[in-house]
Amino acid sequence: MDESPDLESLVEALQMENDLLTAEVAALRAELASGRREEEDPSARRVSAERLERLTQAEHDLKWLLRRLGGGAQGWVLRRFRGYRVIEDRHLGSPRRG
């Protein structure tokens, strides 16, 4: 019979497809497991680089604003408010006492 080379190539194609599908299942399982880990442990949650950049920028802006407000003539007035003192302590670390 002249069918053996065709059969051989079909078996090889099936093996290659099987490899591909196995790899896909493994990747999906890994992705699923990663999602579960994030659900169970919020600290494992990934933050995108874009979001991280925005958060860092926001923190810098907040610190700059607190310094400008606290360093001005109205700083002692602001520090009479407990909420302001808490924020200043949290972000600048060494609150000025007015």
Next chain:
Amino acid sequence: MTTGGAGLPRPLVFLGRHRPAVAAGSMVVDDRGAIPGRLLPLLNRASRLVLVDPLAFPYEALRSVDREIPVVVALPPLPVDEVEALLGRPLLDHLGPGDRVAALPGVWEALTARRGWPAAMRLQSPPDDPGAVVAEALVPGVVGGRSAKEEGRRRAQALAHLLGWLPRGRGPGSPILDIGGTAKPWSHLLPAGLDLLPVAASSPLPAPHESVGAAVAFCVLGRLGPEERPALVGEMWRVVRPGGVLAVVDDVVPSPGSGRARPFERGGLPRLLLEATGRRVVLGRVWSIRFPGEVLHRGAGISVVKVGEARVW
């Protein structure tokens, strides 16, 4: 006017307000027949959709399955901004390499620059000559069949899956190097906002070290000789930032009946991605692709993430 009966798939020609002569054997619809209820049975049997008067076509009649039909369209002789405003969402956003477009030179150049359409998508006929457009559109082989267009769409959907989690816009994940410029024409099927930058498929790639968020080889590696592939993948690794993505879409499984010709050895593509990058990658996503009417999953999309310190050349 609606002509043409049941049977084998045939071209569906939408004349709208024009009256060019159409060769026998096509289903012809004018503006009076442009009613969704009348179009649906014709769309089911259409091998290609020829839009002679795209401004008069009822796009709301197209279901998602009808978007698989190869389209040949004569764009109206208007400024490109007007063409985009009138036809962008309903038509142009759905066109890709499986379709053909007749357009004025200025309009064609502007659309190509925006959408990355390849030159092969252009119809030679002037768009304001409906007779010539219809004649060229009905030439056998001017567009592929539904299955050829759908194959491209499925590959693009695989790429969309690989790139789905990348940040959009000109942020840390951008630009995305489109090697060979083969992915950009499928932008309409990719996640919105990706910043694709087409470059020639050559080694070295024209980009500095660690300058891009991702590099895409969309149906490129399989066309190269086995000796050229590692160099290109190595270049992709070089230009991608640590944490960035190398995404590859190609046909990896030989088509049964195609003899011994096969694009990759067994396990060849993953091995190539590992060895050409010095194993400094981790597996990202894998997506198998089964083409219409085929039994085996023949295509694959694989992404890996670059890890570790950059190699210094």
